[in-house]
Amino acid sequence: MEMVAVEIIEVGEDLTPGLCPLAYSLHDSFLVTHCATCFNPLPFPIDHNNNYNDDNAVYRYCSAQCSSSHSPIHISSHHLSSSCYSGETSDLRVALVLLLQIKRQHAFPSSSSCYDRIIGLMTNRHKLLSPSSSSINDNEFATKIKNGAKAIAAAASSMRINSPVLASHNSVDDLSLTEALLCLVLTNAVEVQDPIGRLVGIALYDTSFSWINHSCSPNACYRFLSPAMPDTQRQSLITPVSSNGHEPVTYSDFRLTGLPGGGPRIVVRSIKPINKGEQVTISYADLLQPKDVRQVELWSKYRFNCQCLRCVKVPLSYVDQCLKEVWGSGGSLLHNAVQESFTNCIDVAIDDYLSSNDAESCCTKLENALLNGLCYEQHIIRLHPQNHLSLNAYTTLASAYKFRANSIQHEHAANLNFYRLFSAAYSFLLAILTHHLYLSESSLIVSVSNFWIGAGESLLNLATMLESDSSSDLPNSKCSKCHLIDTFEAYRYDHNMVLEISKEFLNCITDIIPKVWKFLVQGNDYLGVVKDPMNLRWFEILNAVGNNKCNVAGFVEGYASQERVELFGLGVHCLLYGGILSNIFGGHDSPLSCNVRSLLYRGQVKL
Numbered sequence: 001m002e003m004v005a006v007e008i009i010e011v012g013e014d015l016t017p018g019l020c021p022l023a024y025s026l027h028d029s030f031l032v033t034h035c036a037t038c039f040n041p042l043p044f045p046i047d048h049n050n051n052y053n054d055d056n057a058v059y060r061y062c063s064a065q066c067s068s069s070h071s072p073i074h075i076s077s078h079h080l081s082s083s084c085y086s087g088e089t090s091d092l093r094v095a096l097v098l099l100l101q102i103k104r105q106h107a108f109p110s111s112s113s114c115y116d117r118i119i120g121l122m123t124n125r126h127k128l129l130s131p132s133s134s135s136i137n138d139n140e141f142a143t144k145i146k147n148g149a150k151a152i153a154a155a156a157s158s159m160r161i162n163s164p165v166l167a168s169h170n171s172v173d174d175l176s177l178t179e180a181l182l183c184l185v186l187t188n189a190v191e192v193q194d195p196i197g198r199l200v201g202i203a204l205y206d207t208s209f210s211w212i213n214h215s216c217s218p219n220a221c222y223r224f225l226s227p228a229m230p231d232t233q234r235q236s237l238i239t240p241v242s243s244n245g246h247e248p249v250t251y252s253d254f255r256l257t258g259l260p261g262g263g264p265r266i267v268v269r270s271i272k273p274i275n276k277g278e279q280v281t282i283s284y285a286d287l288l289q290p291k292d293v294r295q296v297e298l299w300s301k302y303r304f305n306c307q308c309l310r311c312v313k314v315p316l317s318y319v320d321q322c323l324k325e326v327w328g329s330g331g332s333l334l335h336n337a338v339q340e341s342f343t344n345c346i347d348v349a350i351d352d353y354l355s356s357n358d359a360e361s362c363c364t365k366l367e368n369a370l371l372n373g374l375c376y377e378q379h380i381i382r383l384h385p386q387n388h389l390s391l392n393a394y395t396t397l398a399s400a401y402k403f404r405a406n407s408i409q410h411e412h413a414a415n416l417n418f419y420r421l422f423s424a425a426y427s428f429l430l431a432i433l434t435h436h437l438y439l440s441e442s443s444l445i446v447s448v449s450n451f452w453i454g455a456g457e458s459l460l461n462l463a464t465m466l467e468s469d470s471s472s473d474l475p476n477s478k479c480s481k482c483h484l485i486d487t488f489e490a491y492r493y494d495h496n497m498v499l500e501i502s503k504e505f506l507n508c509i510t511d512i513i514p515k516v517w518k519f520l521v522q523g524n525d526y527l528g529v530v531k532d533p534m535n536l537r538w539f540e541i542l543n544a545v546g547n548n549k550c551n552v553a554g555f556v557e558g559y560a561s562q563e564r565v566e567l568f569g570l571g572v573h574c575l576l577y578g579g580i581l582s583n584i585f586g587g588h589d590s591p592l593s594c595n596v597r598s599l600l601y602r603g604q605v606k607l
């Protein structure tokens with residue numbers, strides 16, 4: 001099955017109304033911090049005086065409304081959290097909710113052959129469960145599914161004793177059905193983000209969402225609506241067709257009726273113009289991974305080889321080439337081994353920060369790897385700045401320097417400043433490098449928008465912080481050269497407009513960057529190599545650089561108030577541009593766009 005557009009669709013249009021989930025569950029680690037119904041973070045500290053949060057209960061709620069819309073079937077799925085299953089149990093809880101609904105409605109598929117689809121959704125069970133002689137990982141995955149299914153069946157059978165609903169049902173537990181349901185969840189459920197982008201749980205939707213196939217160059221994306229958010233779209237602009245012919249489809253399988261309410265609603269939205277009858281696709285994988293990494297991910301989770309236009313392109317698409325590019329390799333045969341060595345090296349550095357909180361060691365290791373590369377078979381190999389590992393490294397460096405700035409003692413205020421500068425510089429570098437990829441692969445809009453907003457926020461905070469040392473005010477930021485502010489407030493965008501906005505934005509920041517870049521990066525040996533971040537050929541200079549240690553003595557002694565003003569202007573441009581992109585892919589009321597609006601209008605920015 002697949003979904004196609006019923007009419008011509010412009011970029012940035014909602015293709016579905018807000019669709020309610022069939023079943024949903026928070027991941028184990030978010031059960032105590034997030035509302036079990038709407039998945040929003042709970043206010044901290046939790047108010048124990050309300051009557052909808054019981055201290056001993058597994059689930060917590062942000063409001064009486066969320067508490068009342070969490071159905072008894074969802075509540076009873078907590079039986080799994082104490083099971084002997086060793087892995088993450090959110091998938092199991094969602095499968096258990098489906099099983100309980102099927103049992104409650106006596107809506108059993110008539111024979112096990114029906115388990116290839118249940119309630120219209122593909123289970124993919126043959127592929128996911130069949131042990132493969134070729135891969136140990138595949139076998140482990142199949143075993144994990146079987147163990148998970150046993151845990152679900154055990155929970156369901158223990159509940160029959162306690163639950164009057166299930167006590168009336170006398171069929172034996174059907175392990176095949178349970179396995180098929182778990183496979184269905186793994187094949188169709190999607191990760192749900194909270195408003196600040198953390199992956200907090202999963203939700204399963206019916207065929208109107210779940211029949212949308214994957215592409216590595218998709219023309220649509222999805223977002224989640226919080227309970228208070230109204231629907232902007234009444235009817236669906238997509239319709240199902242069977243994958244082997246373009247006939248409209250109905251399925252003969254049963255439907256579950258009277259589904260429990262609550263859970264995050266999902267909306268599908270176009271990120272490219274789509275023709276009438278064209279297939280609508282979303283991404284199941286991280287689009288900033290190179291082709292081979294995406295292929296492994298899609299195979300291990302879904303067991304298909306992606307044949308989308310981006311994947312079948314020979315030679316590799318420009319974006320995929322950049323994402324795996326290494327420098328000075330002496331030939332493509334070295335690519336895989338080199339990528340593996342770099343992956344280990346970057347992973348070890350990132351782990352220092354994420355697992356051991358050692359941000360300093362992480363920064364030193366990452367910058368050393370980026371600057372000096374690795375020695376491989378007598379070649380010095382360096383990562384291309386748009387290699388996906390470099391992009392990971394920049395993301396981590398931006399965060400690790402911010403962490404170092406926040407944790408430093410006040411008497412070392414100069415260090416605090418330069419850590420903040422480096423953090424902002426890495427955020428900017430990440431945004432501009434991925435922006436160049438976005439110009440040839442527009443489905444990267446979601447990542448790029450996030451990166452520009454991150455860079456804008458970081459630069460604005462920096463300008464505001466430096467302000468305390470200066471007597472002059474930050475200026476009125478309405479740029480005389482561009483219309484980004486008006487465009488940010490505009491309601492609709494078309495494809496040509498998006499291209500024009502990009503040009504306008506790049507023109508403006510190309511003027512500002514030379515006035516601030518040296519200030520942002522001086523004292524950092526890796527960033528110091530980047531003479532002009534707008535000109536991507538800077539990385540060629542890396543090859544001429546020897547081994548060096550970072551020397552930041554005497555830094556941030558005196559900055560001119562003009563630099564602070566320029567940093568502020570740069571931050572506003574990045575924020576506005578990121579906000580325009582987030583309006584396009586997420587709508588004006590998305591958490592990202594609202595965040596941009598609140599940063600712009602909270603008084604720092606005078607429009």
Ligand SMILES: C[S@@+](CC[C@H](N)C(=O)[O-])C[C@H]1O[C@@H](n2cnc3c(N)ncnc32)[C@H](O)[C@@H]1O
Binds near residue numbers: 002
């Ligand atoms: C969420 S379902 C999508 C709808 C599905 N095609 C159906 O008929 O129900 C996910 C499954 O669809 C198939 N699928 C999705 N995108 C695909 C693609 N680009 N190429 C091949 N199979 C794909 C895979 O079997 C995957 O496990």
